[in-house]
Amino acid sequence: MAVGKPGVLLTGASGFIGRHVAAHLEQEAIPVTSVRREVGPQTDWRDLVEGIECVIHLAAAAHDRAQRHERAGDYEALRRVNALGTERLARAAAGAGVARFIFLSTIGVSGDETRGAPLTEDSPAAPRSLYAASKWEAEQRLEALAAATGLAVTVLRPTLVYGPGNPGNLLRLLRAVERGWPLPLASVDNRRHLTYVGNLVSALAAVLARSDAAGRFVVCDGEALSTAQLVRCLARGLGRPARLFPLPVAALRGIGKLVGADPFVRRLAGSLEADCGKLRRVLGWQPPFAPGAALTETAAAYRAQRLRRG
Numbered sequence: 001m002a003v004g005k006p007g008v009l010l011t012g013a014s015g016f017i018g019r020h021v022a023a024h025l026e027q028e029a030i031p032v033t034s035v036r037r038e039v040g041p042q043t044d045w046r047d048l049v050e051g052i053e054c055v056i057h058l059a060a061a062a063h064d065r066a067q068r069h070e071r072a073g074d075y076e077a078l079r080r081v082n083a084l085g086t087e088r089l090a091r092a093a094a095g096a097g098v099a100r101f102i103f104l105s106t107i108g109v110s111g112d113e114t115r116g117a118p119l120t121e122d123s124p125a126a127p128r129s130l131y132a133a134s135k136w137e138a139e140q141r142l143e144a145l146a147a148a149t150g151l152a153v154t155v156l157r158p159t160l161v162y163g164p165g166n167p168g169n170l171l172r173l174l175r176a177v178e179r180g181w182p183l184p185l186a187s188v189d190n191r192r193h194l195t196y197v198g199n200l201v202s203a204l205a206a207v208l209a210r211s212d213a214a215g216r217f218v219v220c221d222g223e224a225l226s227t228a229q230l231v232r233c234l235a236r237g238l239g240r241p242a243r244l245f246p247l248p249v250a251a252l253r254g255i256g257k258l259v260g261a262d263p264f265v266r267r268l269a270g271s272l273e274a275d276c277g278k279l280r281r282v283l284g285w286q287p288p289f290a291p292g293a294a295l296t297e298t299a300a301a302y303r304a305q306r307l308r309r310g
Contacts, residue, residue, distance in 0.1 A: 010033065010056045013034030020198070039060070049089075057104065060104070086142065087142065101154070104158070105216075111126040112128045121215070142155065158220065174302055177243075180243060186228055188226060189226055193221055206283045220276050224273055237298065
């Protein structure tokens with residue numbers, strides 16, 4: 001393990017991904033300081049970065065908060081946290097002599113749909129959301145800071161992250177399958193790479209174990225699934241039938257535009273393939289969890305939680 005005492009500063013430790021990362025660090029007996037502090041361009045980090053060897057920065061304006069800012073067209077609110085706040089923390093880390101900075105970005109910096117060629121670390125930036133744009137700005141600021149200070153920066157770009165306790169953007173599909181709604185997705189022959197949280201933690205652990213693992217790395221599950229396959233996996237975990245019927249994709253997209261659900265339908269009908277080959281080549285990493293079983297487990301956990309709540 002390349003990280004020794006005094007260990008790691010972990011932001012976003014109370015979040016879905018952060019809880020899994022914190023559990024891994026504890027399991028590996030890596031000293032960790034977990035932070036639940038507001039991230040912004042004025043945040044004072046000096047008391048926390050002194051004596052730390054590596055910062056793992058997961059905290060961000062994301063999910064419901066990010067969606068509110070997206071709807072309002074408020075890039076500045078996202079930028080203050082995701083870009084300027086990240087730079088503020090990294091600058092404090094560099095000033096304190098921290099050796100490494102690991103930043104959780106998103107595959108969305110390269111777009112939200114592919115047509116044939118998968119997204120890699122070398123794909124041009126093409127963010128289609130304000131959230132992704134703020135992450136891209138953060139990456140650029142970190143790159144400039146690394147060049148100026150020598151701070152070793154690693155950027156992880158996962159696809160959509162899911163797992164038990166937090167299905168994320170799969171929640172709409174889970175609810176639809178649970179309610180037995182017929183879904184017009186049988187004709188959708190797309191390919192989407194998701195990222196199971198266990199695979200993301202495994203990739204982060206591989207990065208953490210190598211002091212020379214700087215640069216950008218795409219993270220995803222080892223297999224792409226069609227939306228129809230995804231629905232069948234979720235249905236299996238819910239103990240429900242996958243009620244799929246065919247509808248031409250052009251008609252599906254047209255309905256999405258008509259009812260104001262174009263981004264959601266585009267994700268259902270379109271492809272987003274990613275290539276995590278760099279992680280495999282450079283670090284010898286292999287995603288340990290297969291997406292079919294991981295999706296089924298996620299759906300089963302959702303069903304169990306619903307049953308506990310009555």
